[in-house]
Each structure stands twice: as structure tokens, then as C-alpha cells.
Amino acid sequence: MKRALIITYYWPPAGGPGVQRWLKFVKYFREFGVEPIVYVPENPNYPLVDENFSSEIPFDIEIIKQPINEPYRFAKLFSKKKTKQISSGIISKKEVSAMEKLMLYVRGNFFIPDARVGWVNPSVVFLSEYIAKNPVDVIITTGPPHSLHLIGMQLQKELNVKWIADFRDPWTTIHYHKSLRLNKSSERKHKELEASVLKRADIITVTSPTTKKEFEMITETPIVVITNGYDVSEKIDFTMDTNFSISHIGSLLSERNPEVLWKVLAEICKENNSFKNDLRLEFAGVVSDEVKKSLESFQLIENCDFLGYVSHSEALTLQHKSQVLLLVEINSAETRAIIPGKLFEYLAAKRPIIALGPKESDIEGIISETKSGTFFGYWDDEELKLEILQLYEQFQNGDLKIASEGIEKYSRRELTKRMASLVLK
Numbered sequence: 001m002k003r004a005l006i007i008t009y010y011w012p013p014a015g016g017p018g019v020q021r022w023l024k025f026v027k028y029f030r031e032f033g034v035e036p037i038v039y040v041p042e043n044p045n046y047p048l049v050d051e052n053f054s055s056e057i058p059f060d061i062e063i064i065k066q067p068i069n070e071p072y073r074f075a076k077l078f079s080k081k082k083t084k085q086i087s088s089g090i091i092s093k094k095e096v097s098a099m100e101k102l103m104l105y106v107r108g109n110f111f112i113p114d115a116r117v118g119w120v121n122p123s124v125v126f127l128s129e130y131i132a133k134n135p136v137d138v139i140i141t142t143g144p145p146h147s148l149h150l151i152g153m154q155l156q157k158e159l160n161v162k163w164i165a166d167f168r169d170p171w172t173t174i175h176y177h178k179s180l181r182l183n184k185s186s187e188r189k190h191k192e193l194e195a196s197v198l199k200r201a202d203i204i205t206v207t208s209p210t211t212k213k214e215f216e217m218i219t220e221t222p223i224v225v226i227t228n229g230y231d232v233s234e235k236i237d238f239t240m241d242t243n244f245s246i247s248h249i250g251s252l253l254s255e256r257n258p259e260v261l262w263k264v265l266a267e268i269c270k271e272n273n274s275f276k277n278d279l280r281l282e283f284a285g286v287v288s289d290e291v292k293k294s295l296e297s298f299q300l301i302e303n304c305d306f307l308g309y310v311s312h313s314e315a316l317t318l319q320h321k322s323q324v325l326l327l328v329e330i331n332s333a334e335t336r337a338i339i340p341g342k343l344f345e346y347l348a349a350k351r352p353i354i355a356l357g358p359k360e361s362d363i364e365g366i367i368s369e370t371k372s373g374t375f376f377g378y379w380d381d382e383e384l385k386l387e388i389l390q391l392y393e394q395f396q397n398g399d400l401k402i403a404s405e406g407i408e409k410y411s412r413r414e415l416t417k418r419m420a421s422l423v424l425k
Contacts, residue, residue: 001035002137004423005127007148009116011040012057015050015312017250017341021168021207021228022142024412025419027056032420036061037136039127041068041119052311066126068119071111109186113171113193117147124154131159138423142166144174149197156200164422165201168228170211170337194218203422208362210337226418227366228341229410230348238321244278244395246354247322249315249342252283254290255330258356259298260378264385266298268392275392279303284310284318315342319349323395329357331378336361347372347407352391352400354384372404 006026010018026036042065057063111117139161141152149165156163171194182190198204198219205226206212212223269276281300284307295301310318319325325346329335339362346353347366353373357363364375376384394400408414 001030001033002423003035003037003135004029005037005039005131005136005139007039007123007127007139007141007151009041009044009143009145009148010046011038011044011063012053013049013051014044014046015048015053015309017228018144018168019050019053020312020341022166023053023056024229024231025416026061027058028413028416029420029423030058031413032417032424034420034423037134038063039123040065041116043067045070048309050311052313064130066119066123068116070118071115104181109181109183112186112189113150114145114147116145117150120147120150120154123151124158127151127155128158131155131161136161138162138164140164140166140423142168143171144169146171146194146197149201150193153197153200156202162202163200164203164205165197166205167211167215168207170214171197173211173214173334173337203425205419205422208337208339209365210360210362214337224418224422226415227339227410228344229412229415230344230407231412232348236316236320238317241280241321241323243280243323244275244392245280245282245322246324246326247282247284247318248326248328249284249310249319249345250340251286252291252328253286253288255332256328257288257291257294258328258378259294260376260381260384261326261328261354261356262294262298262300264381264388265300265303267385268388269300269303274396276303278392278395280305282318282322283307284315316345316349319345319351322349322351323400324391325349325351325353325373327353327355327357327363329355329361329363331356331358333358339363339366343367344410347404347410350402350404352402354387354391356384370404370407372402372407 006022008022012019012023026038029036038061040063139152139155141148143149152163152165155161172190195218198215198221201221204215204221204223206215206223207227209225212225215223265279269279281304287306295304327340327343327346329338336358343363343366347370353367355363355367355373355375356378359377367373367375374387391400
């Protein structure tokens with residue numbers, strides 16, 4: 001059994017998709033010959049909390065902790081709402097206040113690569129002493145926050161231990177990076193740190209093919225794509241919605257506002273009164289005021305249910321009982337590499353998926369490969385309308401279903417098997 005030290009910021013009781021990737025790897029690692037030791041902050045500033053995840057931590061694994069000082073705690077004194085958004089990576093390009101501009105400038109230029117960089121040096125000291133007494137075979141860092149990779153890089157240098165750098169999201173090409181109001185010196189520092197991590201790591205893992213291509217332009221280090229996935233959970237009790245429900249799980253912020261979809265739905269409602277009566281749009285997660293205004297302008301607000309943040313178990317139930325599942329990504333070249341974690345849970349729910357995103361998105365490849373739905377660009381209004389009408393006709397006939405295939409390779413157990421093979425290599 002090889003010992004793997006996993007350095008992660010997001011860990012239960014953190015909520016949201018960021019915590020699930022390594023929680024699930026840890027859950028299954030022992031089946032494939034890996035003993036996980038998890039290192040997390042003692043007093044983190046999590047923007048989302050979901051206590052249900054704590055029940056999935058193997059009861060006897062070793063978890064070590066070290067305090068962290070985060071500037072977000074002080075920033076809350078000025079703007080609690082904006083601080084929570086920025087700490088989550090939620091950065092709007094519209095109606096940015098003077099206070100938000102200042103917070104973004106400080107965040108981007110004084111805390112490189114991110115606001116958790118103050119945890120790096122104390123962690124290196126603490127973990128060096130820990131490893132001296134408790135040797136490990138491999139160190140794994142997962143980001144964002146990408147400052148955690150600096151811990152792995154320093155430990156590799158000092159202790160000559162194998163290091164795997166796992167990127168759940170890109171670094172300098174992530175969609176909000178340009179919003180950080182970086183000066184030239186800070187931008188250069190980000191790129192230098194990114195290149196150092198990519199070149200020094202023994203193995204790099206990424207969640208999308210596009211990120212792999214981007215990183216291959218910087219480094220010759222082996223890069224392996226291991227996507228996020230779905231867990232084969234216990235039987236979910238649910239009753240299918242009797243309405244023609246289209247459900248979106250996750251945040252819908254100002255830049256993730258598919259007006260082409262609202263336009264198409266509004267057109268069909270005007271043309272088909274039965275469709276208007278049957279349509280329910282269900283949103284689980286934060287929905288921005290701008291998205292709500294768009295829905296109002298298209299006269300769809302009466303067809304909407306805004307559920308707010310729901311627990312992961314509630315989200316799974318919602319996915320299984322919905323007639324259609326909606327996945328929306330920002331229409332930007334920078335988001336082509338983003339594959340939302342919910343896509344894989346959508347696959348497991350085996351409900352038809354309507355996905356909207358940028359040209360050449362990695363999402364399109366997975367949906368096409370698994371035959372789990374249809375991907376549309378923000379310009380495909382006619383094709384989108386035809387698809388929704390076809391789905392609605394199937395709903396009326398009582399045979400709305402999807403014959404997806406090949407989704408098993410995205411199960412958390414199978415993905416853990418792949419990750420474990422890199423640890424044992």
C-alpha cells in the first residue's frame with residue numbers, strides 16, 4: 001500500500017463541486033492500493049457549506065490540519081457579499097463598483113497566485129516535519145487555489161519526493177483571470193509560477209482535453225486527463241415531474257445567461273398554449289438579478305422556480321426527476337476547457353441534456369460521445385427550438401427518455417482506478 005499525501009483546500013464541510021473530486025478519490029483509493037493522508041486548513045473560509053459530505057469521509061483515514069490566515073476574513077468588513085463572490089471565483093464584468101475594483105486589484109496584485117498564498121510557507125515547514133517522521137511515497141496537490149501547488153513544488157525540491165499536480169481548472173487561462181486587474185509585473189509573475197509548477201511536477205493531471213493542450217505548450221511533463229465524474233450512489237427515491245420541467249443545477253450568473261434559450265422558450269409559449277402551461281424552469285443555486293430580469297423580459301418568470309442552494313442529495317433527486325437537464329457555460333474561448341462537474345451527474349441521471357456553450361467546448365465531445373443529449377452554441381436558435389419541440393412531443397407521448405451509452409468510465413470508482421495507477425507508477 002503506497003502512502004499519498006493529498007494537499008487540498010476544499011474538504012468537508014465545504015459545499016459545491018470543488019470538494020467532490022478529491023473526497024471521492026480518497027473514498028476509493030484503498031481499493032486500488034493507495035493509503036490517503038489528507039492535509040487541509042484548520043479554519044478555512046468556505047463560501048458554500050454542505051454538512052452531508054462529511055459522512056463520505058472514510059472513518060479511519062488520517063487527516064492533518066494547519067491554521068490558515070485568509071485576507072477574505074478582513075475583506076468581509078467592507079463587503080461581505082462581494083467577498084463571498086470573489087472567493088468563489090465569481091467575478092462579474094458588469095456594473096463593477098469602486099469597492100469591487102479595489103478588492104479585485106488587491107486580490108490580483110498583492111496575493112499571487114491567490115489569496116491562500118499565505119498558507120504556503122507554514123505548510124512547507126509543517127509538512128516537512130511531518131514527512132520526516134511519517135514518510136510518504138507521493139505528494140498530490142490540487143488547485144485551485146493554485147497556491148497549493150507551490151507547497152508541493154517546495155516539498156519536492158527539499159525532500160526529493162514524487163509530486164503530482166492536479167488542476168481542476170486552468171490557471172492563467174481561466175475565464176476570470178483577466179478580470180483580476182493585474183498589472184504587467186503581476187501578470188508576468190503568474191505566468192512564471194504557472195510555468196515553474198508545470199515544469200517541475202513529476203506528473204500533471206487535468207480535467208479536460210483543452211487544458212492538456214494548453215499545458216503541453218508550456219511543459220514536457222507527462223499530462224493525463226482525468227475528468228470529474230459521478231458516484232454510483234444508493235437508490236434515489238423520486239417521482240418524475242408531471243410538468244415539462246427543465247432544470248439547471250448550479251450558479252447562473254450574469255455572464256452565464258442563455259438569452260437564446262429564453263427567446264426560444266418564449267416563442268414556443270406564444271405559439272403553443274399547452275407548452276406554456278406545462279413548462280417549468282427549475283433553478284437550484286444562485287441566479288443573478290440579470291438572469292432574472294432576462295426571464296422577466298421574455299415573460300417566463302411565472303414558469304420559474306428558484307430553489308436557491310440545495311444540498312448535494314437534494315440536487316441528485318432533482319436531476320433524476322426532471323424531464324430535461326440544462327447545462328450552461330459562458331460563451332467565451334476561455335471556457336472551452338471547463339467541464340462542469342454536474343455534467344457527469346447529469347449523465348448518471350439518464351435524462352436528456354440540453355447544453356449551451358462556446359465553440360469547440362470540451363462539453364460537446366462528452367455529450368456527443370455518450371449520446372446523452374444535444375450541445376448548442378449561443379447562435380443555434382433554430383436548431384435549439386426544433387430540439388425543444390421534439391423533446392416536448394416525446395413528453396406528451398410519455399416516452400421522453402435518453403439511450404445514453406459508455407458513461408461507466410466516468411464513475412468515480414473507475415476514475416480513482418486511473419488516478420491510483422499514477423500514484424503506483
